[in-house]
Amino acid sequence: MLMRLGYGRLACACNNRPYIVPIYFAYDADRLHCFSTLGRKIEWMRENPLVCVEADEVRGHDDWASVVVLGQYVEIPNTRDCAKSREHVRSLLQKRSLWWQSGYTASQIRRKAKLPVPVFYCIQIEEMSGLRGSPDTCEKRSPQARTLRKSR
Amino acid sequence: MLMRLGYGRLACACNNRPYIVPIYFAYDADRLHCFSTLGRKIEWMRENPLVCVEADEVRGHDDWASVVVLGQYVEIPNTRDCAKSREHVRSLLQKRSLWWQSGYTASQIRRKAKLPVPVFYCIQIEEMSGLRGSPDTCEKRSPQARTLRKSR
Numbered sequence: 001m002l003m004r005l006g007y008g009r010l011a012c013a014c015n016n017r018p019y020i021v022p023i024y025f026a027y028d029a030d031r032l033h034c035f036s037t038l039g040r041k042i043e044w045m046r047e048n049p050l051v052c053v054e055a056d057e058v059r060g061h062d063d064w065a066s067v068v069v070l071g072q073y074v075e076i077p078n079t080r081d082c083a084k085s086r087e088h089v090r091s092l093l094q095k096r097s098l099w100w101q102s103g104y105t106a107s108q109i110r111r112k113a114k115l116p117v118p119v120f121y122c123i124q125i126e127e128m129s130g131l132r133g134s135p136d137t138c139e140k141r142s143p144q145a146r147t148l149r150k151s152r
Numbered sequence: 153m154l155m156r157l158g159y160g161r162l163a164c165a166c167n168n169r170p171y172i173v174p175i176y177f178a179y180d181a182d183r184l185h186c187f188s189t190l191g192r193k194i195e196w197m198r199e200n201p202l203v204c205v206e207a208d209e210v211r212g213h214d215d216w217a218s219v220v221v222l223g224q225y226v227e228i229p230n231t232r233d234c235a236k237s238r239e240h241v242r243s244l245l246q247k248r249s250l251w252w253q254s255g256y257t258a259s260q261i262r263r264k265a266k267l268p269v270p271v272f273y274c275i276q277i278e279e280m281s282g283l284r285g286s287p288d289t290c291e292k293r294s295p296q297a298r299t300l301r302k303s304r
Binding site: 009011012013014015016017018019020021022048050051052053054056066068070 | 161164166167169170171174200203205218222
């Protein structure tokens with residue numbers, strides 16, 4: 001589902017104050033690859049790398065699914081050494097036509113005269129849980145619902 | 153938009169670890185009224201009342217809107233003194249046919265033998281910001297986009 005959707009909400013926290021933003025991502029093995037421009041979200045995640053990502057798909061009140069990921073923010077530095085990593089993330093994200101949208105939108109809204117600073121990062125998945133409601137088993141744990149503890 | 157949607161994602165945080173869950177709510181003046189059953193989310197918010205709620209409406213990549221609310225968790229105690237407040241919240245939420253769903257689902261999934269403990273609470277809004285992208289002004293700040301600082 002994460003692979004198919006590629007869209008969700010990211011929560012980060014600073015001084016125990018949580019903050020949610022919509023994000024686009026590319027799911028690859030044990031991580032979510034993301035892009036943003038420098039702003040509150042990135043500053044907070046640099047300070048505190050603990051994050052949560054939620055994605056859901058609601059077709060109707062009796063046909064829905066949601067996934068919650070707990071993970072760590074890992075920034076890909078803008079250095080020559082990391083050029084290959086950045087290119088890998090860029091190629092994964094480019095499969096999604098709107099991957100740049102949330103970062104670009106944020107930078108436009110901040111209306112900074114200077115060019116936005118691009119930041120590539122990934123969310124290293126530590127724990128993932130999912131819930132699903134289907135017409136036959138609405139509001140019950142379904143075989144697809146599971147909790148995967150990858151660490152902690 | 154909050155009034156119309158009545159559905160979004162709530163982030164709370166414990167020891168600087170954020171956690172997101174989908175919620176139903178009723179928007180009323182300066183607060184969001186919500187219902188849940190006792191679980192991780194409620195335990196975390198009792199410990200740390202700082203929360204964030206995000207709601208969005210995506211009709212297409214060039215036609216979307218999102219609202220982010222920063223606020224404080226305020227629980228309505230299960231006491232006789234608060235019976236009227238609880239009834240008020242219940243009446244607001246009952247206008248939404250699925251208001252009980254997220255709490256009920258969570259309690260089902262926990263599969264506790266004992267009856268779930270209902271918790272009524274509200275999010276006292278401190279700060280609200282919104283973004284909108286329209287076909288003509290996609291990815292630009294629109295007249296509707298605004299930040300309302302209610303405090304802080």
